[in-house]
Amino acid sequence: MIITISGVPGAGKTTVGKILAKKLGYEFFSMGDIRGRLAKERGLDINQLNKIGEKEDWTDRKTDEYQKKLGKRNNIVVESRLAYHFIPHSVKIFLEVDPKTGAERVMKTEREDERYESIEETMEALEKRMESDRKRYKKYYGIDFPDKSKFDLVIDTTDKTPEQVVNIILDFIKNKYSS
Ligand code: ADP
Ligand code: MG
Numbered sequence: 197m198i199i200t201i202s203g204v205p206g207a208g209k210t211t212v213g214k215i216l217a218k219k220l221g222y223e224f225f226s227m228g229d230i231r232g233r234l235a236k237e238r239g240l241d242i243n244q245l246n247k248i249g250e251k252e253d254w255t256d257r258k259t260d261e262y263q264k265k266l267g268k269r270n271n272i273v274v275e276s277r278l279a280y281h282f283i284p285h286s287v288k289i290f291l292e293v294d295p296k297t298g299a300e301r302v303m304k305t306e307r308e309d310e311r312y313e314s315i316e317e318t319m320e321a322l323e324k325r326m327e328s329d330r331k332r333y334k335k336y337y338g339i340d341f342p343d344k345s346k347f348d349l350v351i352d353t354t355d356k357t358p359e360q361v362v363n364i365i366l367d368f369i370k371n372k373y374s375s
Contacts, residue, residue, distance in 0.1 A: 200274045231246075
């Protein structure tokens with residue numbers, strides 16, 4: 197089985213994906229990491245790569261190829277916005293979160309490439325990023341993101357711990373594959 201995890205920023209995709217993979221004994225892949233490596237190979241940082249990605253499509257195409265290859269494997273969890281599209285036979289999960297809570301979570305994480313002064317600023321930056329991604333997905337793939345009807349399971353993580361979210365996914369998989 198392949199499980200793909202899509203969703204909005206701060207919904208807990210990485211956190212949930214890692215715990216889920218560990219519980220299932222699966223290998224975990226994160227497209228953020230893959231893009232980071234792609235940038236590094238070219239002597240760029242992730243922001244520079246994203247910037248190039250707005251004009252040139254090779255940064256996305258490279259990640260797409262990688263995801264299609266992952267689709268041939270088994271027993272993996274893949275965190276990626278578009279993995280549901282490139283690995284259509286996967287169990288497709290979408291994690292959402294109230295925008296303010298998502299921003300609070302991202303702000304607390306203080307990623308090196310993502311540091312903001314206030315919740316408002318964080319919310320605005322995340323919304324902008326989503327909008328930019330949405331446009332790219334539309335332009336390059338003709339995808340309306342996020343179209344929730346494309347997913348097997350949509351979970352609002354706002355009032356849940358990562359462990360609760362993982363258990364919901366595990367229950368869903370158990371029910372789906374036990375009959
Ligand atoms: P995403 O990959 O969806 O952007 P992350 O998994 O990186 O989100 O989580 C962002 C931050 O929020 C991390 O600091 C993480 O520990 C925290 N977090 C994730 N899920 C939850 C949750 N359900 N409840 C509270 N905090 C969470
Ligand atoms: Mg993540």
